[in-house]
Amino acid sequence: MNKKRGYHHGNLRQALVEAALALIEEKGPTGFTLSEAAKQAGVTPAAVYRHFEGREDLIAEAARQGYEIFSDVVEYAYEKGQPSALAAFEATGRAYLAFARKYPGHYIAMFESGISVNRTPELAAVSRRAWNVLEKAAADLSQHIPEGKRPPASMFSAHIWAMCHGVVELFARNSPGTQSPFPPEDLLESGIGIYLRGLGLIAPDAEGH
Template sequence: MSKRGYHHGNLRQALVEAALDLIAEKGPTGFTMAEAAKRAEVSAAAPYRHFSGREDLIAEVATQGYELFADVLDYAYNDGKPSPLAAFEAVGRAYLAFARKYPGHYMAMFESGIAPGQTPELARAAERANRVLTSAAGALSARIPADRRPPAAMFSAHITAMSHGIVELYARGKPGARTPFTPEELLEAGIGIYLRGLGLIAGD
């Protein structure tokens, strides 16, 4: 008697969707391949026709997440329009929006322990997202005199760290439970302080 999995139209993607649900519920290390198979309604052995194990499955979730992330960031950046500053701020808001809308992808990307170089596909997807962030930082920091200008990659890393910290501390569970401010307000204020320190915007 055969299981449904042997006739599944797109078993690989069904397992990704099952993993996304489980990651959102239990975290990226809180489920087994057998649970993913059960959630996808296939036999316990079926997933191994597509993935070598849980890490391989999570790497695929992360790859798809980075592809979505890059699309979201690229749309927000909009080729630096209407201005480098406005585009940069839009990218920061998009970071928070992505984490809120795609929690399973976000956790697979940043909290699973899977390195961006785990697979060539994951490395390419992660690099594409990073290019959008670095381009946004580079366009804005070009206004700083060269002798005081931080490398675009460092600029981008600072904003990424700030965004990630706000996601972890204030955008999970019950937003506002630990602060009277929204995550967006916190990020906007933090970016403002950072940019003032670099002389990119005037002080109040």
């Protein structure tokens, strides 16, 4: 019996996603072919096309699954930080960094592959879910800012997302020539702290109450 065992539709599809994630992590999102993904999953290249039209479809599915995990991670962090709006907000920032460390293949597929989140309705919906958690955390916290000085929650969360992403890209993924003398977690924590002080959400150390 020379049949590939254990693969029917769902299993094979997921085996290909797992193979793609490993290749993305090793070679980047454009550094591998569908044939390589098929070989790694132990199937023929022809089998891939029964599930994915091309490499971008495969990467998009890896990104969709990544957003599912990411949404769960940031939702959990947000809930764990309650009832303090500040703790919930800071926890979502830390969760972003933790996710990037633990799921590098998914992270690259989501944020570095050039795949649009609007490629499919499913991908758009799940990425929106993740964004909504970060925006909700920002909205909760911004209630403590006088209305006239309050940035829109979407801008507030975009600033923090950009800071998280920058720390990950530059300092958490061993980019050449960008070694920082501080751990990425410390950079993110202090950066968020400075930002929140600037908005008056954290009292300067001298004042604290």
